[in-house]
Structure formats: C-alpha cells, structure tokens
Amino acid sequence: MRKVLIACTACAVLFPGVASAVPTLSNTVYRIEATNALGSGFLEFTIADGSYPDADSFELLMLTPMDIVDTVDGITVVAQLTQATLTVFDLPDFKQMSMSYAIGAFDGETTFRIVSGLFSFGAVNGPEGFASAALGVTEQDNPENGATHTPNGPLAKSHHTYYNGQAPAGTNFSRLVGGFGTIPGPGSNSADMNEGAGPSLIAGNVSSLSQELLFKISGGDIANGTVTFGVTPEPSSLFLLGLAIVAASRRR
Numbered sequence: 483m484r485k486v487l488i489a490c491t492a493c494a495v496l497f498p499g500v501a502s503a504v505p506t507l508s509n510t511v512y513r514i515e516a517t518n519a520l521g522s523g524f525l526e527f528t529i530a531d532g533s534y535p536d537a538d539s540f541e542l543l544m545l546t547p548m549d550i551v552d553t554v555d556g557i558t559v560v561a562q563l564t565q566a567t568l569t570v571f572d573l574p575d576f577k578q579m580s581m582s583y584a585i586g587a588f589d590g591e592t593t594f595r596i597v598s599g600l601f602s603f604g605a606v607n608g609p610e611g612f613a614s615a616a617l618g619v620t621e622q623d624n625p626e627n628g629a630t631h632t633p634n635g636p637l638a639k640s641h642h643t644y645y646n647g648q649a650p651a652g653t654n655f656s657r658l659v660g661g662f663g664t665i666p667g668p669g670s671n672s673a674d675m676n677e678g679a680g681p682s683l684i685a686g687n688v689s690s691l692s693q694e695l696l697f698k699i700s701g702g703d704i705a706n707g708t709v710t711f712g713v714t715p716e717p718s719s720l721f722l723l724g725l726a727i728v729a730a731s732r733r734r
Contacts, residue, residue: 503603505540505570508648511599512542512568514550514583516561518592518701521552523560532568542568561594562586565706570601577603578712579691583705586622590701593634597694600648605687609713612680613656615641616708621664621671623702629673630663631705635696641677642694643711645684649694655684655711663700681714688713 507529515524525548532542544566552558565584571577579601585594617640621629633640640659644652656679664673691711699705 503572504534504537505572506602507540507570508599508602511540512544512566512581513595513597514563514566514585515595516550516585516587516592518560518587518590520560520589521554521558523550523552525550525563525566527566527568538572540568540570542566559588561588561592564704568598571712572601572603574715576712576714577601577606577691578710579693580708580710581693581695582708583695585699585706586704587699587701591632591698592701593698594705595634595694595696597649598692600690600692602690605689606713606715607687609684609688609715610681611643611645611655611684611688611711611713612678612682613641613643613658613711614676614678614709615658616674616676617641617659617662617697617705618672618674618707619663619699619703619705620673621700622704623700626667626671628664628666628700629671629703630661630698630700631673631675632661632698633659633696634698635694640695640697641707641709642696643679644692644694645688645713646690647692648690649692652690652692655679655682658709683716684713 509528510526512527547564549559550561567582569580619629619631637657639657643655646652658677659675662675693711
C-alpha cells in the first residue's frame, strides 16, 4: 500500500490537476432543524459562509451562539446552536466529510435534524467506505433528573450516511448510535456514545456523500457530536491510476 501511495504522489506532482480537486458542494452545506412545544425553526449555512483553506478542502466554522427561532412567529427561541462545523476533503486517496455540532434544548424534549449538503466528486469505482459518530449529552436543568439522547431515525439510530444522493435519498452506508443518557443525581451529568462502521467495500461507482443526524434530547439539556463519512479507492484503483498517468506522460 505504501509503495502505491508514493507512486501516485509522484505522479500527482507531475500532473497537479490529478493531485486534488476543489470540493464540489450543494449551495446549502449545513442545515439544522429544531422542534419542541415552543415551536419549530431552522438555521441554514451556505458555501458563502465557509472558505477553501486549501485547493482540496472546504471548511465551515460557526463558533458564535445562534438562536433557532420559531418560523411562525419569528420571535420565540426554540433552541440554540452554539457550534457548527463542516470539513470536506477531495483527494485522490480519500474523499471525506466531517460535521460537528453543539446545541441546547429549551422547553421539554426537543427533536433535532442536522443534515449536510451534498459533496460530489468524480466517480470512484468499488471504494472502501468508513463512518464514525461520537455523540454526547449533558444535563443542564435543575433539579438533576438526568439527560437523555434518543434516536429519531430509521432502525432507532441517530447518525445516517448516504452515497450517490442527498440524505435521506441515495444509498445508505451506515446507521450509528442508539439511545443513551445520564443517571440522575450529582456527579453523573454527562454521557456519550461512540460507534463506527467500515472499512467496507462498496459495490459499483460512488460519486457523492452526505450525512444526516436525527435525534431528541431532554428539555433544558445540551448535546454535542462529531460525525465523519468517507471513501477511499481500492489499492488496485490507485495503482491503475498511477500507471495510466505514467503511460500518458510517456506518450507525450
């Protein structure tokens, strides 16, 4: 594997256009929706809210707390988003999308949906896919009656990854993280759950990735998480790519 990667790196130096690509994303790159007894609202972030720190990556960093306001009256605060990030890499040896969030629920149990934009790239045939999710919940209300994180998606899972389509369309790759929570009482006010999938071979071509989080958290509490989905070409694909570039250079 190491020799193949080195060979491809050398070829990429000769042909910079093969080395990396500016990530292609749908205009809405990150959306969060919240619903509880107070109402329902959402926040959306677009490509213009992020930046391209390198030729092969895109980054969204929203670190200032923002209220999610009821869309009906435009005043009532349903929940709060305190952090949102999205990082995308488009490289020959891997295509990857990572998201994070930090949120607060206000009145009663609050349902959240967080969905990435669609990350598209040149078709990769038979890649290996991988996904991971690290989610947490912390009790913030008083009295200390515990905090719960309840999945609200298919198969009672919170994190869902899809390829070849915008979530929840496309083909599902993984469903991760069931329900969890804290034990009521002092000293037990945080809980987390980590889960991963892959690497697993995906049959056929893959040309896009997206992710979706569907869950509920108990009223007055806060939650956070980081999730990742990506694919890597098979070693044989990288080797053939290297040979093709070398052959092309010799013909020239």
